[in-house]
Amino acid sequence: MSPSPGDEPLSQEPRSAGGLAGVLKGLAGGKLAKSSPSLSTSVSQTFSERADAAAAPSAPLRELLPDQMDIFEQLKSGTLNERVAAATSLRYSIADFPLNPVLDIWDAGKDLIEPTKPYAARLAGWELLTACVKYPSSTDLERQEYFQTLTASANPDDFHLQLAALEDLTNHGRNVSGFYYEIFPLLTNWLQEWYRVVKAARRQAVRAANKSNKSKSLSMGEDKNFSQLFAFLKDVIKFNFKFASDSVVGSLVDILLRICMNTSVEEDLRSCINVIDALVTFGSIPNDKLKSCMQVLSSIHCLVTNLQKDAWSTISNICRSHHGQSTVRILLDVLRTLPTPVSKVREKDAVREVRGALSVLKKLLSKSAENGYPAVPLALLTDGLTNISRIGHNKISIESLKLINSLFEGPHGSINAVLVEEHWGPIFSVATQCAEKVIPVTDLDASLQTPAREDGEPEESIPYQLRVLVGRVERMLAQSQAGFLQRDECMDFFTSLQQALPDSAASLVIDHFKNNRSCFPSEVEWKKNLNLVLESFYLDRSRRPLTRLRALEVITDVFDFLSLVPDLVEEEAVTILVERLLSGMPEENDTLVLQQAVDFMVDVADAAAPELFDRILDTFKSVVAREMTKSPATTPSTQRPTPAYPPEQTVYVANQSFSNVATRGYVQIFIKSMSIDATKSIKAFTALVHIARSNSCEVDARLTAMKMLFRLRADFENHIYLAALIDNEGLAGSLYRTEASLARKLAEDAAQPQRLARPEQAGSRSSRGISFTQGQGGERGMPPRTHTPRPAAHQGQRLWSIPDVDALPESPPDAPSQLLISHRDDEIGEKSSCEHMKGVLNMGSWLEALLSLFHQGCEWEVYSFILVHLPAQLSNHPIFRDATQHIRDLRKVFCDMIRVTSFQEPPSASGLRRHDVANCLFHSLIMVMSYHHHFQKTDEDDIVRTFMQGITDKTAKTCIHALSVCCHELPMSISKALVTILQRMSQVITQPFVAMHILEFLACLSRLPSLYTNFREDEYRIVFGICFRYLQYVREKKHITRGSHASEPSTPSVALANHMDTLGQPPPIDDLPQYVYALAYHVITFWFLAVRMPDRPNHIGWITKNLFTDHDGTGTNEEQAQITLDFMQRVSFSDASDSAEDPLFKEQHFGEMQHRRWIIGNSIVTIRQAKESGWAEITRRYPSGTSSFAVRVEFPPPLAQPAPDGSDAVAWEGRFQQGTTIFPSHILMQLLAPMPQIYDPALRPIPLPEDEAVDRAIRLFDRNSTVDGHKIGVIYIKEGQTKEIEALANTIGGPEYLEFLRGLGALTRLKGATFNTQGLDREADIDGQYAYCWRDRVTEIVFHVTTQMPTNLEHDPQCIMKKRHIGNDFVNIVFNDSGLPFKFNMFPSQFNYVYIVITPTPRSSFVVVREGAAKRQEDGGEGGGASPFFMVQVMSQPGFPEISPAAEPKLVSLKALPGFVRLLAINASVFSSVWANREGGEHVSSWRSRLQEINRLRERYGSKVHPTPSPPPSSLGGAVTAGPGIGIAGGGGQAENSRPVSGVRDSFSSLRRSSVATFFTSTSEPSHRNSMLSITTTDNTETLPNGAEALVDSVDFSKWT
Helix, strand or coil, X not given: CCCCCCCCCCCCCCCCCCHHHHHHHHHHHCCCECCCCHHHHHHHHHHHHHHHHHCCCCCCCCCXXXXXXXXXXXXXXXXXXXXXXXXXXXXXXXXXXXXXXXHHHHHHHHHHHCCCCCHHHHHHHXXXXXXXXXXCCCCHHHHHHHXXXXXXXXXXXHHHHHHHHHHHHXXXXXXXXXXXXXXXXXXXXXXXXXHHHHHHHHHHHHHHHHHCCCCCCCCCHHHHHHHHHHHHHHXXXXXXXXXXXXXXXXXXXXXXXXXXXXXXXXXXXXXXXXXXXXXXXXCCCCHHHHHHHHHHHHHHHHHCHHHHHHHHHHHHHHHCCCCHHHHHHHHHHXXXXXXXXXXXXXXXXXXXXXXXXXXXXXXXXXXXHHHCCCCCCHHHHHHHHHHHHCCCCHHHHHHHHHHHHHHCCCHHHCCCHHHCCCCCHHHHHHHHHHHHCCCCCCCHHHXXXXXXXXXXXXCCCHHHXXXXXXXXXXXXXXXXXXXXXXXXXXXXXHHHHHHHCCHHHHHHHHHHHHHCCCCCCCCCCHHHHHHHXXXXXXCCCCCCHHXXXXXHHHHHHHHHHHHHCCCCCCHHHHHHHHHHHHHHXXXXXXXXXXXXXXXXXXXXXXXXXXXXXXXXXXHHHHXXXXXXXXXXXXXXXXXXXXXXXXXXXXXXCCXXXXXXXXXHHHHHHHHHHCCCCHHHHHHHHHHHHHHHHCCCCCHHHHHHHHHHXXXXXXXXXXXXXXXXXXXXXXXXXXXXXXXXHHHHHHHHXXXXXCCCCCCCCCCCHHHCCCCCCCCCCCCCCCCXXXXXXXXXXXXXXXXXXXXXXXCCCCCCCCCCCCCEECCCCCCCCCCCHHHHHCEECCHHHHHHHHHHHHHHCCCHHHHHHHHHHHHHHHCCHHHHCCCHHHHHHHHHHHHHHHHHCCCCCXXXXXXXXXXXXXXXXXXXXXXXXXXXXXXXXXXXXHHHHHHHHHHHCCCHHHHHHHHHHHHHHCHHHHHHHHHHHHHHHHHCCCCCCCHHHHHHHHHHHHCCHHHCCCCCHHHHXXXXXXXXXXXXXXXXXXXXXXXXXXXCCCCCCCXXXXXXXXXXXXXXXXXXXXXXXXXXHHHHHHHHHHCCHHHHHHHHHHHHHHHCECCCCCECCCHHHHHHHHHHHHHCCCCCCXXXXXXXXXXXXXCCEEEEEEECCCCEEEEEEECCCCEEEEEEEECCEEEEEEEECCCCCCCCCCCCCCCCHHHHHHCXXXXXXXXXXXXXXXHCCCCCCCCCHHHCCEEECCCHHHHHHHHHHHHCCCCEEEEEEEEEXXXXXXXXXXXXXXXXXXXXXXXXXXXXXXXXXXXXXXXXCCCCCCCCCCCCCEEEEEECCCEEEEEEEHHHCCXXXXXXXXXXXXXXXXXXXXXXXXXXXXXXXXXXXXXXXXXXXXXXXXEEECCCCHHHHHHHHHHHHHCCCCCHHHCCEEEEEEEECCCCCCCCCCCCCEEEECCCHHHHXXXXXXXXXXXXXXXXXXXXXXXXXXXXXXXXXXXXXXXXXXXXXXXXCCCCCCCCCCCCCCCCCCXXXXXXXXXXXXXXXXXXXXXXXXXXXXXXXXCCCXXXXXXXXXXXXXXXXXXXXXXXXXXXXXXXHHHCHHHCC
């Protein structure tokens, strides 16, 4: 048929198979087509037409009018057109009012609807007949007539008109009178016939749409007619079902089900469901049709999502009807009777039916009987599910799992009531059977994250449904009580799933096995359970790490149990278990799991047989080798995030490589076996050395290996142990490897963002890190190495820092290993068998590995780690006792690298420079130097030359400190190169950071005369020149940087300007410049004494000129210069020390005496004159000392008068003229009375009155010592002592300690001592009978030795008597024999600034130490190579500057130890004195104190006449740059312009010291000036400005002595 006018094209019907079979296919790839809403459109059009007719003018009720009769006649006998027009006219008439002759009109017009008539005629006829059937007074016979006429065969195009007429006839199905039993068969036939018509029309529409390339289906009128037919049928059933017989209903149901099975249009299915629902609601379905009807409805409910609600509405009505139980039985029979296997022909329908049945049963199980729904027997349901699960069809399994899930998710979250009293095993078996038919799931959690698949949403999959089921069972287990009866069934279900089990459920199974000990031999199936845990949970790498770790924990528990009861199972079972675990380690892809597995294997290795132990090590090796074979771009470490600085390290190292995990395992094996099995530990050691050496290994793994290797130490018996802590924080700070130093670097970078990184020259790095020697072999078993390291996987990461508390994976043993040694004596002989069980650790291989890395280069993280940690290990001599040759090679490599600068440079991003690397190498070379007894003399010379080379670089400080140690350890090499060393130092004296260290070096060197015994005159001047250049540089900097003036020069921040220490703190040395300034004067003093006495006068003029000449050539007059010159006068011609007053020069011996005192120059002269005898005692007090002489006046003999006895006795006695009175002034006038008299009163001798004030001043003056006095504490700490009281209570020390004390000073009796004992009692032996003291010409030290002081713990339990001395000593020497690190706060005191800590390296037993001391004593103190070594380190208070060569630990032999430590203590004490006065003013030495006392007396009793006022004194000593002359007499070194140059010369002439005869000779006599002219150098005649020349000429006493 063609579509009606105005109708839209019908929706197309696809070519695919129709019906539910097509629906199944549509679910896989397409969608159901929907028909157009044709019925509503047709009806609305009809209503519109009728409304138009109703709007026509109405006529009164009557018979046909004449004109209407004409029309009727035309209808009967007119032409076709006339009849059509008449029919139309009469239609409106019948609609306007009822006509009695309706039947006549019907008869006249019914032929118009014949199929052969034109469409216009048919349309008019159908409209006329439709109007006729509406006549309300028609009889049943008339209605029968109408029905037969309307339902007769008609043109297919007129079906919508035919159906509309039938609807009007029946009043929309309400009235079927006249044809009660004909209507249902008619509609059934129409339904069948019109489905064929609609189906054909849909195919034709599809073909037309394809030809016209239209994407949208054409709307067809047939769809509208078909939908209208369903609606009419539903109305007829609703109002007249009682007239339908079972057979008729059965036929109708068959047609409906046939349509459902063949259509693919969703609207058709909905219409069929609505009709069936009407049958169920207003009638019933025949029993024989119930099964087929339920199969179709359940299929639609399952497969067509949009119709689920409609289908369930109909099904629920059936279930709540009398067919309820039958329905359940039918559904269960579908499941239970399904044949297995299903034939190919029947498979599609069977699957559809089963899925539908499952879907409906699932819905029924959620309904309650109270609402009229039938119950579903669980037993029958389980049988059915078990039956269909055997098919293994994916979609059936999904629906089965959905149903099972519904059972465990009942109302309000509880389980379904049918499960409460039932056994769950069968249900779980069905779920397991469903899971077995699919591929094992690798990650069930990921299924929810995937997008919708072609066959449905994510939940339409077995993995998802299993996960839901498992999750619900998990929740039940979590919420259940301890007595949950179905727990075992749940666990059996979980274990049956295995690979498909999610991690959360796997954890429950593991916990269940662990709590019930299901994997232990006490269970029958323990092997099966253990295998499940191992294979399904641990070895399954797709599982989460925590799940696998839980599984590993169960396996570990089982292994531990089996290890305790080895006889319970066969030994092979344990070995096989370990082997299976090892098999998965090389391919492990999670570091956390690998780390736990490695930890387990480490425990296994403890008791493992050699074969199994080797298998474990080989497995670790495979893990390391796996990453070695990967390219850097594919290694896991490169894929891990790369933070700028790694986080704090924990037990589990974040972002570590797999190689690092295995390396940590090697370390653990070594630590655990070093005290149990030497062979195992040696094998682990060999593997670690290989990892550390290989540039192919991951950087973090190499660092882990090195963290242990660098901690290896050996004690005095060569037993190996691991050092828990390494003191290398200072060296690490220099490479920014401490928190403070890194913070400082970051702050500097932030403050200077414009600073550009150092440019990298192309090819410059390729020359670094190459081998210096030929024939360097590669590693055995490894491919040949190149000189270019493998690109670092951790590029840019900071992988290590100091301190590193987690450097070792576990704590090392407290005691050294008794099985692992570094050296075995050749004379083992018949020793016990345990001696032969000891294993020797080949430390030579470790040094060989380091040499290889220095030759070939490596990653900066590794290289820097070596630089920082190597010095500390080299300090332990016993560990390398068998590696002497490697030590020699290491020395050569260090010296060569430094000499040609061929060491590896740091990356530019690190902020470090080449000299930072060199500085670390120098520290290692310092430790190598301690092996000098293994070196040749040329090797020792090479070491000194290498240090000497570093003086001119930024490594100067380190090299100067090293040379300080060399002075004691390598004296011959130092003596050979000393001149060159001094020349190098003279070149860097004005550079920052080194001035103080150079001066300290020179001060120490001056006390080692054997080193410079062959110095020439010009070589001594190098030393003086260094001091003078520094003084001049400081004076120049003062004038540039400071505008104010002080009485004494203050050194600018030269030593450590703008420098921060390694801890990131500003150095306080900037606040105490006077220390280094005074140190320069001290060096001049020490070295002037070092000059041979005959040569000293040759240096006086040159030294004087530099002391009193400023940087700009003007004169300068400082107290330091004055006292230095004062001391030079006293020692230039004699090494005699101070002379004291004669205690016998008293009145009872010499008669009446008179005494007078004068100030002459910078001295106090006291003359005590015996009035009668002529004897006089002259005492002169200088700033630097005191001299006393006894003289007697000798007169010319009188005329010769013979004695009575003829002798000349009278003449002899007359020479002394007994009885002649002589006063003290007479002596002064005779020795110091020039003529003419000195005009300037200020330069004349100043008499001091005889009063108590002067006496008191003299007594105070004498209390100032003529030497620098120091008090140094010495404390001995015994083994294991950590508390102050324990150490102070010690009364004796070890042999080495006693030998050290003997070299430290001379044992001196305290009682009656006349020197300053620095607080020690000199009367009652309260502080002991003896003390160790040391003194030279200018320095005196008293050592407060705690072991020599009395100890009485009953009366002094806190050792207060000792603490009062030790606690007030600025510097203490601590002999730490405790075996523990010394802590600075062990002796709390605010005055203990510095501790010089001496630690035996290694620490030896008392017996060994005593034997060594006895042997050295037998050898006369020459112990040779047997001399023990000690680590010396200067520790200071926080904020204290680095002031010592031992600020970084230094290794010193016992032979050199006392002298080295004594010099350290002197320098530290001097600086501490300055430091203690940093807030209250500068430190004033005893010499300066004596000078200041003299100046105060001069100011008080001297001349008050000042012709011109003195200018303000400058900060460099009151230098005057204008005026006719300058002088030095006066308080504080002030100059007076009024004094002529001659007066200054006369004043200084009084400072000279010569023989008694010339003691007070006036400088006005020119003859004395010529005494030394013949030996002065040309430097003394250098032209100077007038003022400076006059000043220098006046103080140069060499010109008049």
